[in-house]
Each structure stands twice: as structure tokens, then as C-alpha cells.
Amino acid sequence: MVQGRDIFKNKRVFILDKIMPVLLFLCATVSVLTTVGxxxxxxxxxxxxxKLINPIEFFTGTKWAPLIEPKAFGVLPLINGTLMIxxxxxxxxxxxxxxxxxxxxxxxxxxxxxxxxxxxxxxxGVPTIVYGYFALTFVTxxxxxxxxxxxxxxxxxxxIVVGIMIIPMISSLSEDAMMAVPxxxxxxAYALGATRLEVALKIVVPAALSGIIASFxxxxxxxIGETMAVTVAxxxxxxxxxxxxxxxxxxxxxxxxxxxxxxxxxxxxYGTIFAVGMxxxxxxxxxxxxxxxxxxxxxxEY
Amino acid sequence: MxxxxxKKQIEGRRRFDFxxxxxxxxxxxxxxxxxxxxxxxxVIQGAxxxxxxxxxNFPSRNPHEAGLLSAIVGxxxxxxxxxxxxxxxxxxxxxxxxxxxxxxKLRSFIQLNISTLAGIPSIVYGILGLALFVRxxxxxxxxxxxxxxxxxxxxxxxxxxxxxVAAQExxxxxxxxxxxxxxxxxxxxxxxxxxxxxxxxxPGILTGIxxxxxxxIGETAPLVMIGALTFVNxxxxxxxxxxxxxxxxxxxxxxxxxxxxxxxxxxxxIVLLTLLxxxxxxxxxxxxxxxxxx
Numbered sequence: 001m002v003q004g005r006d007i008f009k010n011k012r013v014f015i016l017d018k019i020m021p022v023l024l025f026l027c028a029t030v031s032v033l034t035t036v037g038x039x040x041x042x043x044x045x046x047x048x049x050x051k052l053i054n055p056i057e058f059f060t061g062t063k064w065a066p067l068i069e070p071k072a073f074g075v076l077p078l079i080n081g082t083l084m085i086x087x088x089x090x091x092x093x094x095x096x097x098x099x100x101x102x103x104x105x106x107x108x109x110x111x112x113x114x115x116x117x118x119x120x121x122x123x124x125g126v127p128t129i130v131y132g133y134f135a136l137t138f139v140t141x142x143x144x145x146x147x148x149x150x151x152x153x154x155x156x157x158x159x160i161v162v163g164i165m166i167i168p169m170i171s172s173l174s175e176d177a178m179m180a181v182p183x184x185x186x187x188x189a190y191a192l193g194a195t196r197l198e199v200a201l202k203i204v205v206p207a208a209l210s211g212i213i214a215s216f217x218x219x220x221x222x223x224i225g226e227t228m229a230v231t232v233a234x235x236x237x238x239x240x241x242x243x244x245x246x247x248x249x250x251x252x253x254x255x256x257x258x259x260x261x262x263x264x265x266x267x268x269x270y271g272t273i274f275a276v277g278m279x280x281x282x283x284x285x286x287x288x289x290x291x292x293x294x295x296x297x298x299x300x301e302y
Numbered sequence: 303m304x305x306x307x308x309k310k311q312i313e314g315r316r317r318f319d320f321x322x323x324x325x326x327x328x329x330x331x332x333x334x335x336x337x338x339x340x341x342x343x344x345v346i347q348g349a350x351x352x353x354x355x356x357x358x359n360f361p362s363r364n365p366h367e368a369g370l371l372s373a374i375v376g377x378x379x380x381x382x383x384x385x386x387x388x389x390x391x392x393x394x395x396x397x398x399x400x401x402x403x404x405x406x407k408l409r410s411f412i413q414l415n416i417s418t419l420a421g422i423p424s425i426v427y428g429i430l431g432l433a434l435f436v437r438x439x440x441x442x443x444x445x446x447x448x449x450x451x452x453x454x455x456x457x458x459x460x461x462x463x464x465x466x467v468a469a470q471e472x473x474x475x476x477x478x479x480x481x482x483x484x485x486x487x488x489x490x491x492x493x494x495x496x497x498x499x500x501x502x503x504x505p506g507i508l509t510g511i512x513x514x515x516x517x518x519i520g521e522t523a524p525l526v527m528i529g530a531l532t533f534v535n536x537x538x539x540x541x542x543x544x545x546x547x548x549x550x551x552x553x554x555x556x557x558x559x560x561x562x563x564x565x566x567x568x569x570x571x572i573v574l575l576t577l578l579x580x581x582x583x584x585x586x587x588x589x590x591x592x593x594x595x596x
Contacts, residue, residue: 227522
């Protein structure tokens, strides 16, 4: 027979068993609510902003000066700056990241892998403000010895540092994709007399291509959203230029600039944070979805 | 057998393999070298600023009196608020997704949502934090102002996706036989989760949380959005006070033109990196212990 105390105990067990799934489900919904919250706040303030500023002016204007008279609200200079940084970063990170992924996956002995991989993880874990400091006090002076007349704030130095920052991302995601290629494929090529390079470039890289491209897209998106390094090192002068020696401003750096100042809630200047933030969010969101689509759709199944 | 032209062709391919091997090694060493240069540069710049008063003084206009005290205390507040909160929310979500959720559209929607959230730029979380926590969506009673709590809550949302994914992996690694044994003894689902699954997944979960917290400690951009003050010469009394944290203080020092403040920034970076490396080492130690057991 079950005694009184045991009934109580069983009842508690029974109730817990019923309540916990609900509580755990609530925990899981926090992430969905976060997304809803982000979209809701961005959208709400952006709509208010677009009632004051014509969206056509915003998306096609080539002058960005919301804080100084005469005011202008064309976001293109910020997008131009962001893309320039991202482009330089990709030029640095894609070859180096892919080469080190090939090395780690196809050439490196286990002992070397065990040392290098944690070092790359540390490189990925260095806070972005540290990279900003590094760009400003080390990379820029270094570049100035090669390029006379290079200003203290320039897109080149910031772009290189953002590139360094995304190397570990490309290298580790690409390496994961290459490691997933079955050994039998490699053995087949070796049996035909292929060198290691031929195996790497003609067998492994094509087979892992979806993962490699996904890693490129994710790194691209990460570079677009990078904030502190470009705020510190790239300057605060939004302009339509393709010259990497000049000071520019990215979307993220603009948002930081406004929030450092004393911008009253509800003003047009305050609204620009949300309009620029919305643009940034939509671009990175689409890139992330695109990366997931590539790695799923084009994955080679063995 | 092989004639001369075959030999030449093979030699050429081997040479090509050799040169590109060198190139791949060079690319990898370059990445490692950059980390080395970065650390050496920072130590050279900042080591002479690491005097005892650097840890006990407040920020100051005089770089030789300035210290990191309010920033260190702010970061400590952050960890104390974030650790339990992100543990409950992150592990709760992971348990739901791994143990309870049916493999239906809702589950894959939540899962897709988590992986997308992980890729959103941190500054966008700052905008969310500004609207949701600092201003309380315009409702005065909910507004937390530019407080420690508002900052820590924003950061919790930022690291939640990382923690959920790490916890899911740890839970998935628990063998199904353990669950079956628990059910066979008459345990309920929750009892099984609580007494069997969680204890054997906890090292992996803790590793993930430590790594996520170390990411949060170094994060600057969202807190600039929240309006973490850059000149805080007082300690927060409670979680509703204004605050600064180590990376914000570094940002403040880097933004000034004088060399002495840049050196201070380097000293701050030494403190921050030491903290992060200690956290990473403890995460690795936990992981190793866990792997040996498994």
C-alpha cells in the first residue's frame, strides 16, 4: 500500500512532470520572442522615420549628413563604406582562411593540428575592441611606412584587421566541411597516383564546396556587422569613395556615433539609428539564410 | 616502365605539390603570427601601466592616476547576473528541444530561428536592448534606464543562441541507454531528465556557458548602444545603477588622441585578455575531464 507521505510525494512528482515541459517550452520561446522583438522595434521606429524622410531619398541619396546642417539622409555612403571594409576583409581572409583550412585538413600532422586549432580559436575569441586598438596603434603606423600620406583613420587598415578577425571563421568552417569528405574518395585518388595537392584541389575542395562557400558567406556577413574595429580605425566621415586610403564610415560605426552623442528620443536623428539598423539587419539576415540554404541545398551526400 | 617524359611530368606535379604545401603552411603560420604580434604589441605598450593603483583607482583625466576599478566591478556584476539567467533560459530551451519537442515544424522553426539569431550583428541586439530594456517599450514602469540590469539582460539575449546550441550538443551526447535504464526503474520523464540526463550533460553545458560568457565579457558594441557611461567614477550600488565594463573603458581610452591613454587601453586589454584566457583554460579543462569520463 502507498502511505500518506508517499502519495504526496508522488503527487509532487506528477505535477512536476506536467509543469516542466511547459516551463521548458517557455524558455525555448525566448529565442523566438527575441527575433520578434528585434523585428518589431526596428520596424516600428523605421516606419516613423520613413514618415519624415522619403524612403527613396534614403536608399538612393549619395550624401549622409543627419547630424549637421544642411541635413541629408542618403544611406549609400554608409553602405559604400561597409562594402569597402567587407571587400578588403574578404581579400585578406578568404585566401588565407581557405589555405589554412586545406593545410589543417589535408597536410598537417595530428600534432600540429592539435596546436594550431586552439590558437585559431583564441584568434576568434579576441574581442573586437582589441582588434580596433591593434588597427589604430599597430597596423596603421605599419602601413604608413609603406604608404606615405596615409591618414590616421583609413578603410584599408580597418579592412585588414576585420579580415584577420574572420580568418578563423572561414578556416574552421571550411575545415569542418573538408573533414566531412569521406576518406574513401581520397584513397581512390591516391590509388590513381594523385599527389596530395591534386587530392586536395580536385577531390576534397569540390566535394566540400557547399560548406566552403557557406563559410565565405557567413564571414562576409560577419564583416558587414563588425562594429568596434571599424569605429575605432576607419573614421567617421561617410563618403562615396572607392579609395581605401581615405577615412570612411560604416553603417555600424554610424550607429555607435549617434548613441555616443546626446540624441533626444523621438528626433529624426534618433530615427536614423533604427533605419540604418534595419538595413543592416535585413542584409545580414538574408546572407545568413542564404548560407544555410547553400550548405543544405548543395551538400554532396556520400 | 616510366620513360623520361613521364618522370618529368611526375616530378613537376610533385614540385607543384611541394610549393603549394609551403604556401599553405605560410598562410597558417601567418594567422598564428598575427596573434603573436598582437599580444607582444599589447604587452609592450601596456605592461608599464599595470601598477597596483590601476586596479584600485577610478578612471581619471590624468592618465597616470586612471584605473579600471569601476570597469572591473561592472564586469563582475555582468557575470553574476548573466550566468544564472543564461543557464536557466539556455539549458531550459535546449532540454525542451532535445527531450520534449516532437520533430515537427514548430521545432525546426525554433531551431532555424536560433541559428539565425546567432548570426545577427551584436549591435542590432544593442538596438533591441535600448528599446526593450532601457526604454521599456515606452512604458515608464518597465524602463530600466541605462542600468547594469538593462545591459546584462541585453547580453543574455545575445549569448543565448550560443548557449542553447552548446547545451543541445551536450544533451544529445548522453547515451539513450541511460534514459531507458531510468525509465525502466519507473522514473517519470522529468525525473529522468533531472537525475540522469542533466548530471551527465552538465560538464559540456558548463563549457558552453563559460565560452559564451567570455564572448559577452569582451563585447562592446551593444553596450555602447545601451549607453553604458564611459566615465564612471563610482561603483554601482545595485543593479539599477549606471555602470561601465572593461571593454567600454578600453574603447574610451582608445578614442582619445594622447599616447598615454592608448597605453592605458593596452593595459586594460592585458587585463581583459588574461581574464578571457583564464576562462577558456577552465572551459578546456572541463571539456577534457568530461571526455575522459565519457
